[in-house]
Amino acid sequence: MNRRIRLRVFALGMIMVFVFLVLIIRTFWIQVISYDFYMEHNIKTWARSEVLLAKRGTIYDRNQKPLALEASAYNLVVFPQEIEQLKQQSRVAEGLHQITGKPLPELNDLISRTKQRQVEVRTEGWLMDYSKLDEFRTLFGKELDYGEWLHFPDYGVGLMKSSKRYYPYNQLAAHVLGYINKEGQAVSGIEGKFNEQLQGVNGKAAFLRDNRGNPIALASRSTTPPIDGKSVSLTIDIEVQRFVDEAMTRVMKQWQPARAMAVVMDPHSMEVLAMSSKPDFNPNRYWDISNIGALTNDTLHFGYEPGSTFKIVTLAAAIEENVFRPDDTFVSGSIKVPGNIIHDVKKDGWGTISYQQGLEKSSNVAFVKLGLEKLGKEKLYNYIDRFGFTYPTGIELSGEAEPLIRFERPSEIATATFGQGSVRVNTLQLAAAYASIANGGRWMQTSILKDDSTPNAQTERQVVSPTTAKEVTERLEQVILKGTGKPAIIDGYRVAGKTGTAQKPAKRGYKKGNWLISFVGYAPADNPKAVVAIVVDEPDLGGDFTLGGQVAMPAFRSIMLSTLQYMGIKPDPSLLPPNDEGSEPPVKYNSKAEAKNTAVVGNYKSKPVKESVQAIKDRRMHAVVLGKGTQVLEQYPQQGEELYEQQPVYLLTSKEKDISLPSLAGLSLRDALTICQLLDRKATIIGEGYVVKQEESTAGEQRSVTLYLQAGSYRNPQQGSTSSETLAPTKTENK
Known part of the structure; x- marks a missing residue:
């Protein structure tokens, strides 16, 4: 009996030893002999890499105003399985229809693809503008931010962070700039001609993810950083381009031609200040055209x-x-x-x-x-x-x-x-x-x-x-x-x-x-x-x-x-016609021989306001003080410019956003735009010539003004005034 028990124990022991030997041998085989094979297999299974996109260079006009730049955007995705579990099919489809404008049947088809973990919803431009994020939150609630993407768990939708090319002036200089198509390819214009310089070199990040797709924190990570594209500055002046575009739009509307072209050049440098071709297009929505010829310069x-x-x-x-x-x-x-x-x-x-x-x-x-x-x-x-x-x-x-x-x-x-x-x-x-x-x-x-x-x-x-x-x-x-x-x-x-x-x-x-x-x-x-x-x-x-x-x-x-x-090129008084009878008389310009009745603007920056106002009076000019500060921060015109008697010199003394805009009546477009820029006003121009009327409006925090211009003789808006004027911040009431 005892002998039988000992044999069983011995047999069981041998079996256990054998099992352990097999495990040891197998472990040795995996860990040592086949290490390279399994390591390569694991890396293939869990390794992930992603492209680190280089930031495309900005295109500027001659005054460093951005004409084309990178802007935040999103790839819109839905998670059909989540949506089905949440029973939000109808709400999601209606919300996406409101944001993207895509037909409801098409959206319902995308949402119903429950065999796919996620489905991309492409808008007309494929990427959703960053400006629509607040609307997205209103429709789909609070998001969870996972760094590279936003998840809206209550509705099973998400936004993958990306960027898109943005043209802040829309159709202005569109043929000069070209555009980036939905596939991210540069097409025509400066975008196409200098694509290699603008696009830069993409980088790469390599790392390991677990079975849930999350990066393994302690695993090694290899990163090749991207090299951002270089920016390009053009000879184009976007304000001159605006003048050209408005004039050529009127030509197209009035005369219905097959096409109309315009060029403005600086003759001394042969630099192109503006180039327009009609019909044109908006590079932000280049696909939204009725005639393919609109894409041709x-x-x-x-x-x-x-x-x-x-x-x-x-x-x-x-x-x-x-x-x-x-x-x-x-x-x-x-x-x-x-x-x-x-x-x-x-x-x-x-x-x-x-x-x-x-x-x-x-x-x-x-x-x-x-x-x-x-x-x-x-x-x-x-x-x-x-x-x-x-x-x-x-x-x-x-x-x-x-x-x-x-x-x-x-x-x-x-x-x-x-x-x-x-x-x-x-x-x-x-x-x-x-x-x-x-x-x-x-x-x-x-x-x-x-x-x-x-x-x-x-x-x-x-x-x-x-x-x-x-x-x-x-x-x-x-x-x-x-x-x-x-x-x-x-x-x-x-x-x-x-x-x-x-x-x-x-x-x-x-x-x-x-x-x-x-x-x-x-x-x-x-x-x-x-x-x-x-x-x-x-x-x-x-x-x-x-x-x-x-x-x-x-x-x-x-x-x-x-x-x-x-450009600040004032008219020659000898070439101005006499005013019509009964109209307001213009400033009586002195001939060049009587140039002693003009004055040269001094330097008032960083000087006390009272001292500057008196110095301007002493030079027979008119001081307009903008703000309630005690020291001059900016001035216009600049030092050295020549003015006629009683023409205004504007002194900015503080940076409040609610400083009243002075009367711009009688000023040239250049002078008026400079004052608007000093006071952070967005200006809309109607007509050409000199300012005859202005209308201010407020949209959110942005204050804007519409300037109505009319051709005719330049006149001094301050003629006859000998005192300085102070324009302080206006009172605002919260209702």
Whole structure:
């Protein structure tokens, strides 16, 4: 009996020893022999990695205002299994419909996919704006923040944190900027051209997660940090861009053209201050367009026969080669060239007229004689080439149309002298040619990318002499004052420019009733600060091409006047018309010879208010104190600027948000916008000219003002006042 028990115990012991040996061997096998295999398997099973997105660089205008930047956004997801357990299908569908606008049947389909743990709900732009987070909370309650995502447990929905490209000025400069599509790809414009620089390099994080998907705290973590993209500064001035956009919108509304383009340039640097192409789009909602052509930058892409605006090349060449004699005469109306008869717009002509009169009346015959007969093929082509019409401008944007200059037959040379037939250009080329005259005859590389480096010899050349450029300007001034450009006259400023009304080519000859209207000009003519080119393709003229002058030139006037005022270029008093009888008399400006009645603004920053006010009075100017502080924080105008007697000097003495906005009546747009900026007011502009009325409003914490402008003479808003004015914070009542 005892022996049997001992045998059983022995057998059981051997079994246990065997089991332990197996376990030890197995453990040894797993931990030592097969360590690499199982470690690799575990890493594959539990290892996770995520891309650390680089922050895309910001695109700024010339004044460092952001035009395109990264903004917080969310991927919207639903958890169908949670929603089913919570029995919130109906509430979730209705809430998501309210936020996204997606149809209820589509949302119900997504919510009912209970075999999937989570389902993404894509809005039109795929990402939900950060601004909708409060609305989301109102509908779905309080969230749980898990760092990279927000969970709304009461309804089974979530928001995955992300970012999206945001364009704060919407459609302004849309074709210049381009856009980022739903897949995150850069499309067109600066976004596309400089994508490699802007996008940066993504990083990566590698780590281990447990069976619930949570990171294992003690496990090793490998991180390669992202390298953020570099920012880009443009030559665009968003305020000038706004002037252009508003004017071109009016053109589109009034004349219903196929397209309209505009460019504003600084003639001394060839920097593009504004570029507009209509129809346009909002890069925040680029998919929301009715015509795919709205995505095309026609300012560069659209090539056309420019018509009479091209005559500046023939005129400049003729003056430079000393073959333009303004008092010589010719018979207008028509001229015969081999293979063609060319007519003036007035087919029976104006009789025998001088070449200066031919320029003012935009006579085609005059320019055929100058270009074909007096200059000849080689010289004319040479100047066309030197003015930059035989190759693209080379601006830092893609999609520029190749120019076309065909000089095979005498009839082609003849029509090229006045910009038709064998000539095809784009709007930027045309603006650059006029800028070359405006700056004294220098052609330079056009640019939209802000760069402080100086132009090199390969991108700058003297096209014509400064003397020739000056004479061309004088001739173009006469076009404005006496010829076809009268609607472009701007009171108080000398304007030089040229009109263009070109027929649209067809398969054979030209289309009847279809025109391309253009105007290019610059001002002030004696010291140009801006060149403005306007091109309007196929406006609805009702068959009357004589209405062409009412299409482009009013837009030019609006853009140029607003731009000059914004730049602080005051009108020449000698060029201002007398006021209508019964209207308020303007300030009596003194002539330049009597400049002693002006005063120079001093430096008042960081000085006591009382001392500054007295110093301003002593200089015969008017002090407007903004706030109740005792020391001047900011001033406008700045030190060194010259003002007429009793013009205001604004002194900001405190930073309260409720400081009253002074009367801006009579101020230029630039002055008014500066005061609004000092007092943190968002300004909306209606009209052009000088401020005649202002209306303030408040939306939340943001205070705004609408400025109504009207063209006319500058007047001093403080004329006749000799005392200083203090504008303190206003009282507000909580109701």
